[in-house]
Amino acid sequence: xxxxxxxxxxxxxxxxxxxxxxxxxxxxxxxxxxxxxxxxxxxxxxxxxxxxxxxxxxxxxxxxxxxxxxxxxxxxxxx
Amino acid sequence: xxxxxxxxxxxxxxxxxxxxxxxxxxxxxxxxxxxxxxxxxxxxxxxxxxxxxxxxxxxxxxxxxxxxxxxxxxxxxxxxxxxxxxxxxxxxxxxxxxxxxxxxxxxxxxxxxxxxxxxxxxxxxxxxxxxxxxxxxxxxxxxxxxxxxxxxxxxxxxxxxxxxxxxxxxxxxxxxxxxxxxxxxxxxxxxxxxxxxxxxxxxxxxxxxxxxxxxxxxxxxxxxxxxxxxxxxxxxxxxxxxxxxxxxxxxxxxxxxxxxxxxxxxxxxxxxxxxxxxxxxxxxxxxxxxxxxxxxxxxxxxxxxxxxxxxxxxxxxxxxxxxxxxxxxxxxxxxxxxxxxxxxxxxxxxxxxxxxxxxxxxxxxxxxxxxxxxxxxxxxx
Numbered sequence: 039x040x041x042x043x044x045x046x047x048x049x050x051x052x053x054x055x056x057x058x059x060x061x062x063x064x065x066x067x068x069x070x071x072x073x074x075x076x077x078x079x080x081x082x083x084x085x086x087x088x089x090x091x092x093x094x095x096x097x098x099x100x101x102x103x104x105x106x107x108x109x110x111x112x113x114x115x116x117x
Numbered sequence: 118x119x120x121x122x123x124x125x126x127x128x129x130x131x132x133x134x135x136x137x138x139x140x141x142x143x144x145x146x147x148x149x150x151x152x153x154x155x156x157x158x159x160x161x162x163x164x165x166x167x168x169x170x171x172x173x174x175x176x177x178x179x180x181x182x183x184x185x186x187x188x189x190x191x192x193x194x195x196x197x198x199x200x201x202x203x204x205x206x207x208x209x210x211x212x213x214x215x216x217x218x219x220x221x222x223x224x225x226x227x228x229x230x231x232x233x234x235x236x237x238x239x240x241x242x243x244x245x246x247x248x249x250x251x252x253x254x255x256x257x258x259x260x261x262x263x264x265x266x267x268x269x270x271x272x273x274x275x276x277x278x279x280x281x282x283x284x285x286x287x288x289x290x291x292x293x294x295x296x297x298x299x300x301x302x303x304x305x306x307x308x309x310x311x312x313x314x315x316x317x318x319x320x321x322x323x324x325x326x327x328x329x330x331x332x333x334x335x336x337x338x339x340x341x342x343x344x345x346x347x348x349x350x351x352x353x354x355x356x357x358x359x360x361x362x363x364x365x366x367x368x369x370x371x372x373x374x375x376x377x378x379x380x381x382x383x384x385x386x387x388x389x390x391x392x393x394x395x396x397x398x399x400x401x402x403x404x405x406x407x408x409x410x411x412x413x414x415x416x417x418x419x420x421x422x423x424x425x426x427x428x429x430x431x432x433x434x435x436x437x438x439x440x441x442x443x444x445x446x447x448x449x450x451x452x453x454x455x456x457x458x459x460x461x462x463x464x465x466x467x468x469x470x471x472x473x474x475x476x477x478x479x480x481x482x483x484x485x486x487x488x489x490x491x492x493x494x495x496x497x498x
Contacts, residue, residue, distance in 0.1 A: 053391075053412075054412050055412045056316070056318070057275065057310075057311045057316045058276075058412055060311055061275045061276070061310060061311070064310060064340050064354070067354070068340070068342070068354065088311065088312065091312055091338075092311070092312070092338060095312075095338040095355050096338070096340075096354055096355045096356075097355070097356060
């Protein structure tokens with residue numbers, strides 16, 4: 039299923055091992071403006087728990103999780 | 118016709134590879150079929166693990182420097198020059214030595230890590246580090262006069278060089294202050310960007326109880342956003358504030374700009390196949406060590422093992438054979454757990470680390486290895 043959310047930036051962390059994808063997301067959010075949406079593409083299983091935990095901790099919003107055949111896309115809004 | 122192999126960077130990966138090729142391609146180099154050039158920005162090879170010991174007065178930065186020319190086989194042309202541009206289409210490099218480009222048939226990028234403290238406002242003014250010669254010397258002065266207050270070790274950049282070093286630093290600091298009878302007046306806090314104390318979950322699970330036993334405070338999910346140089350307050354993206362009397366930071370890291378400008382990868386890290394170490398975005402380019410974006414630690418042991426892979430693959434290519442050598446992610450690392458005890462880990466892409474019980478003998482092994490490192494750089498062990 040595809041989302042209608044238009045990301046401001048995309049971070050492709052496919053192939054990276056933990057904690058690479060989460061650190062890539064944190065780096066992108068660090069550079070993002072409020073309201074920007076970062077799409078993180080990850081094929082690391084740990085991202086399924088790491089990413090939601092961090093997003094909640096940091097007070098940002100996980101707008102959507104999109105499952106693909108070979109990866110998961112996380113849409114995170116910098117609140 | 119001579120085949121030119123150019124190695125960019127004379128750190129661990131570049132030096133070990135140069136010596137590996139000198140031995141592997143001895144006949145080809147001697148008869149002029151192959152030329153190997155090692156370009157380095159400066160005359161010295163620098164062994165960075167020495168810096169961890171400088172703040173505690175155990176070592177001097179000079180202990181980590183030796184002239185590259187003395188370490189590398191005479192069959193290798195060592196050049197002190199700064200590369201200013203990589204053109205992977207023309208297969209040539211520009212340097213600050215003159216307008217004449219350096220042509221290559223095969224390029225190996227071993228340009229390492231650089232520190233990017235300016236990415237965090239206030240960090241350069243307020244933070245100390247042990248990830249540079251000048252930083253470790255300045256930190257030594259601070260530590261010697263630090264008798265009470267709050268010491269914060271904040272891991273800000275990840276990936277960063279030597280992933281175990283921040284843990285080692287707080288374990289050593291704790292021990293050092295205890296031995297000097299100051300620990301009761303000094304609070305130590307360790308911060309890490311994700312939800313555990315180390316990127317590798319196995320090392321994190323091993324280290325966390327040790328930190329609790331030693332009264333080292335832990336703040337996880339702490340991504341420093343700014344530091345106020347006036348107050349020493351460190352603020353995180355997650356909204357936590359820490360008031361530090363002495364801030365020791367692992368600054369954000371980057372590779373070098375010329376890698377990014379050449380389109381080889383983001384933030385100066387070369388995008389590579391993590392097994393073959395071939396660059397994703399250019400032909401006849403390898404990367405190794407910190408510069409190679411493989412996801413394994415940015416550590417000397419990694420560069421050492423990767424050099425053997427690249428050396429074997431290059432030799433196969435030059436001889437018209439199918440290269441078969443592959444890097445399996447092998448990493449070894451000593452982890453100091455105090456001023457006179459240490460642990461050890463060994464892992465690869467398939468097998469996770471399992472830290473062994475800390476002991477004095479492993480600590481001495483680490484110190485002994487640090488001395489014998491110069492044999493590694495020379496390609497002897």
